[in-house]
Amino acid sequence: MTDLDAVVYGANELVVGPGDPLETIEDGAIAVIDGNVAAVGPTMDILREYPTENAAESIDATGRAVLPGFVDPHTHAVFAGDRSGEFAAKLRGKTYQEIMAEGGGILSTVHSVREADTEHLVANLLDHLDVMLAHGTTTAEVKSGYGLDTETELRMLEAIDRANEVHPIDVVPTFMGAHAVPDNAESTDEYVNCVVDEQIPAVAEQGIAEFCDVFCEEDVFSVDQSRVVLEAGAAAGLTPKVHAEEFTRLGGAQLAADLGAASADHLLHASGNDAEMLAEAGVTPVCLPGTAFSLGEDYADVDAFRSANAPVALATDFNPNCFSQSMQFAVALGCIGMRMTPAEATVAATVNAASAIDRNDGTGSLEAGAPGDLVIADVPSHVHVPYNFAVNNAETVIKGGRRVYDRDDGIRDDDGHRPQAGSE
Numbered sequence: 001m002t003d004l005d006a007v008v009y010g011a012n013e014l015v016v017g018p019g020d021p022l023e024t025i026e027d028g029a030i031a032v033i034d035g036n037v038a039a040v041g042p043t044m045d046i047l048r049e050y051p052t053e054n055a056a057e058s059i060d061a062t063g064r065a066v067l068p069g070f071v072d073p074h075t076h077a078v079f080a081g082d083r084s085g086e087f088a089a090k091l092r093g094k095t096y097q098e099i100m101a102e103g104g105g106i107l108s109t110v111h112s113v114r115e116a117d118t119e120h121l122v123a124n125l126l127d128h129l130d131v132m133l134a135h136g137t138t139t140a141e142v143k144s145g146y147g148l149d150t151e152t153e154l155r156m157l158e159a160i161d162r163a164n165e166v167h168p169i170d171v172v173p174t175f176m177g178a179h180a181v182p183d184n185a186e187s188t189d190e191y192v193n194c195v196v197d198e199q200i201p202a203v204a205e206q207g208i209a210e211f212c213d214v215f216c217e218e219d220v221f222s223v224d225q226s227r228v229v230l231e232a233g234a235a236a237g238l239t240p241k242v243h244a245e246e247f248t249r250l251g252g253a254q255l256a257a258d259l260g261a262a263s264a265d266h267l268l269h270a271s272g273n274d275a276e277m278l279a280e281a282g283v284t285p286v287c288l289p290g291t292a293f294s295l296g297e298d299y300a301d302v303d304a305f306r307s308a309n310a311p312v313a314l315a316t317d318f319n320p321n322c323f324s325q326s327m328q329f330a331v332a333l334g335c336i337g338m339r340m341t342p343a344e345a346t347v348a349a350t351v352n353a354a355s356a357i358d359r360n361d362g363t364g365s366l367e368a369g370a371p372g373d374l375v376i377a378d379v380p381s382h383v384h385v386p387y388n389f390a391v392n393n394a395e396t397v398i399k400g401g402r403r404v405y406d407r408d409d410g411i412r413d414d415d416g417h418r419p420q421a422g423s424e
């Protein structure tokens with residue numbers, strides 16, 4: 001016997017996935033069986049084949065838009081401490097690099113994370129995942145990189161693993177020991193050796209990361225140093241990712257293309273040639289408009305990626321320097337800041353984002369066979385999500401066919417899912 005988990009029907013618009021550029025169904029419905037999409041189609045057809053009385057969950061989505069759950073392919077969501085003081089300093093004109101050079105920024109979070117116990121890291125991460133879920137994110141990548149020593153990097157990855165076990169969001173772990181050079185290192189080369197000789201083998205032995213990322217940037221890790229880290233990671237089974245061309249055009253995009261990385265991220269200073277190289281190598285360009293927005297920088301040039309036919313993804317880059325967990329906000333900035341069409345931004349935040357983290361099993365779409373991860377938004381169409389920006393349009397979130405968030409009930413606490421804060 002198969003289990004009919006959920007039937008959602010009567011949607012004003014159901015977004016199935018990319019088409020030209022979006023495939024949608026008017027008065028659409030979806031049936032989820034055993035965690036995966038069994039069928040999408042017009043409400044009449046779906047209800048005839050999948051009567052609501054057979055479904056564990058049936059939802060009338062009249063007047064609503066139903067979209068694939070958002071996929072956030074770039075976050076630094078596990079951290080401790082408070083950097084709101086830097087926010088105020090940046091508003092008075094200090095740059096991100098000046099703060100970093102004074103030992104603030106990433107290094108300030110490193111100090112807080114080294115002092116925090118693992119329980120605390122897990123609790124903080126779960127709180128942030130709750131906010132992401134409530135805004136419609138059903139899959140999220142999370143990086144380590146605020147430990148910068150073997151023990152703390154492993155503790156961060158352990159926190160990610162433990163959060164993944166108990167939270168409805170699928171959490172994808174990335175090792176990022178090469179996020180910054182710790183202040184006690186003798187030199188960058190010496191620290192690169194520590195990442196390659198100690199951290200990567202320890203991470204591989206535990207089997208708790210899927211990707212290896214590096215901050216390829218002037219005064220952080222050079223292209224050559226980044227290559228050494230990513231090649232060692234790849235040899236240990238970790239797929240490369242690159243923080244590339246964020247503040248300067250150093251060559252991280254070319255490196256990502258050379259290594260066949262899963263993604264190259266930031267790309268504020270990438271050129272048209274970089275876009276073509278990434279497209280040819282099948283590397284997903286990930287744009288993080290929240291970072292440009294919060295730093296007051298120019299946005300990435302989406303025209304370059306369009307001309308190169310590169311499948312741009314969007315992510316929040318949620319971290320203490322870019323404090324937004326909302327993919328809806330990333331989509332709004334993709335449109336309003338980068339001039340993406342709402343359809344392009346929707347594809348970028350779902351199926352292209354899934355491809356940036358190697359989830360090419362239909363994640364980010366609602367085609368038959370895809371995971372039953374979806375958002376019911378109380379707006380009439382996907383266009384209204386960025387159009388009605390800076391509010392939470394997600395009303396109900398379904399993960400693997402189960403209702404895991406509802407605006408009225410909060411996050412459900414049955415089957416081991418964590419209760420809402422204050423509900424005990």
Ligand SMILES: N=CN[C@@H](CCC(=O)O)C(=O)O
Pocket residue numbers: 076105106109215243246291317319320321322
């Ligand atoms: N650019 C490097 N890393 C992060 C910022 C991390 C931080 O400032 O704590 C990013 O992707 O934006």
Ligand SMILES: [Zn+2]
Pocket residue numbers: 074075076243317
């Ligand atoms: Zn980042």
